[in-house]
Amino acid sequence: MSKAIGMIEFKTVATGITAADAMVKTSEVELIEAQTVCPGKYIALVSGDLSAVKAAVDVACTQYETQLIDSFVLGNPHESIFPAIYGTTNVEKISALGILETYDAASIIEAADIAAKTAIVDLIELRIAKGMCGKSYMLLTGEVSAVEAAIDKAKAFVGPKGMYLDSSVIAHPDKKVCESIL
Numbered sequence: 001m002s003k004a005i006g007m008i009e010f011k012t013v014a015t016g017i018t019a020a021d022a023m024v025k026t027s028e029v030e031l032i033e034a035q036t037v038c039p040g041k042y043i044a045l046v047s048g049d050l051s052a053v054k055a056a057v058d059v060a061c062t063q064y065e066t067q068l069i070d071s072f073v074l075g076n077p078h079e080s081i082f083p084a085i086y087g088t089t090n091v092e093k094i095s096a097l098g099i100l101e102t103y104d105a106a107s108i109i110e111a112a113d114i115a116a117k118t119a120i121v122d123l124i125e126l127r128i129a130k131g132m133c134g135k136s137y138m139l140l141t142g143e144v145s146a147v148e149a150a151i152d153k154a155k156a157f158v159g160p161k162g163m164y165l166d167s168s169v170i171a172h173p174d175k176k177v178c179e180s181i182l
Contacts (some may be wrong), residue, residue, distance in 0.1 A: 003047065003048075003049070003050075003075075003076065003077075004047065004048065004049065004050040004052075004053040004054070004073060004074060004075045004076070004077070005032070005045060005046065005047045005053065005073075005074050005077050005081070005109075006029075006045070006046050006047075006053040006054065006056060006057040006071070006072060006073040006074070007043060007044065007045045007046070007057075007071060007072055007105070007106045007109060008020070008023070008043065008044050008057060008060045008061065008068070008071045008106070009041060009042070009043045009068070009069040009070045009071065009104055009105050009106045010041060010042045010043075010064065010067045010068060010069060011041060011067045011068075011069055012040070012041075012042065012067055013036050013040060013041075013042045015042070015064050015067035016034075016036075016041070016042020016043065016044065016067075017034070017042060018064065019042075019044065019060035019063065019064045019067075020034045020042075020044035020060070022056075022059050022060055022063060022064075023044060023046055023056035023057065023059060023060050024046070024056070026055055026056050026059045027048070027051075027052035027053075027055040027056045028048055028049070028052050029046040029047065029048040029052050029053055029056045030046060030047050030048055031044065031045075031046055032045045032046060032047050033045040033085075037105060037128065037129035037130055037134065038129055038130065038131060038132060038133045038134050039133050039134050041069065041105070041129065041134055043105050043106070043128070043129065044060075045109075050073070050075045053073055054073050057071050057072075057073050069104055069105075069106070070104050070105070070106035070107055070161070070163070071106055072106050072107075072109065072110050074109070074110065074113055077113050078112075078113050078116035078117055078123075080116050080122065080123040081109065081112060081113060081116070081123065081126070083123070084112060084123035084124065084125055084126040084138070085109075085126045085128065087125060089122065089123060089124055089125065091122050091124050091141055091182060092182075093141075093178075094124075094141045094173055094178045094181065094182070095141060095142060095143055095144065095147075095172065096141060096142060096143060096144040096146075096147040096148075096169060096170065096171050096172065096173075097139065097140075097141055097147070097169070097170040097173045097177070097178075097181070098115070098121070098138075098139070098140045098141070098142075098147040098148075098150060098151040098167070098168075098169050098170075099137060099138070099139055099151075099166075099167060099168050099169075099170075100115070100137060100138050100151055100154050100155060100158070100164075100166075100167040101135060101136070101137040101165040101166045101167065102135065102136050102137070102158055102163045102164060102165055103134065103135055103162075103163045103164075103165055104129070104134065104135075104136065104163050105128045105129040105134070105136050107136075107157075107158050107161055107163040108126060108127075108128060108136035108137065108138055108158075109126060109128070110157065110158075111138065111154035111155075111157055111158050112126050112138045112140075112154070114150075114153055114154050114157050115138070115140055115150035115151065115153060115154040116140070116150070118149055118150045118153040118154075119142065119145075119146035119147070119149045119150045119153075120142055120143070120146050121140045121141060121142035121146050121147055121150045122140060122141050122142060123138065123139075123140050124138075124139040124140055124141055124181060124182070125137075125138065125139045125181070126138050135165060138154075139181060144169070144171045144172075147169050148169050151167050151168075151169055154167075155167050
């Protein structure tokens with residue numbers, strides 16, 4: 001039994017809520033987050049055993065495919081994902097700052113997992129479509145070369161999905177910028 005997370009992202013609220021209901025009725029998963037995000041899309045994030053999460057996400061994607069924007073299942077997600085999602089990450093110093101922005105919610109979580117597993121970096125924040133007209137971004141920090149490697153790997157993942165919007169790496173950002181982020 002391995003811990004996993006999965007997410008669905010739908011074009012409409014009605015389909016999203018219906019799909020979330022189907023997910024929790026299909027298998028033993030915990031509904032971590034389910035909500036409307038800009039511009040009227042709906043996301044649901046579940047956790048549980050890998051097979052249960054996969055079954056739940058598969059049901060939602062199959063039954064409501066016409067309204068689906070994106071989905072994922074991550075087995076053994078990086079431990080820094082949840083603090084970054086909930087804004088509880090404790091980072092005291094930013095050496096280099098990496099930023100990656102996507103057009104959707106689901107791909108930013110996958111990109112963050114890949115980035116965190118690529119190099120020694122700390123995820124600072126995952127902003128998932130809230131107040132961003134459906135776009136999402138991640139902020140991470142570490143040594144310059146580690147941040148560059150993490151952002152490059154995440155960008156390479158998101159790009160082929162058509163969800164990549166923009167990214168940058170700032171070596172030694174100004175103190176005022178760091179204070180506004182932390």
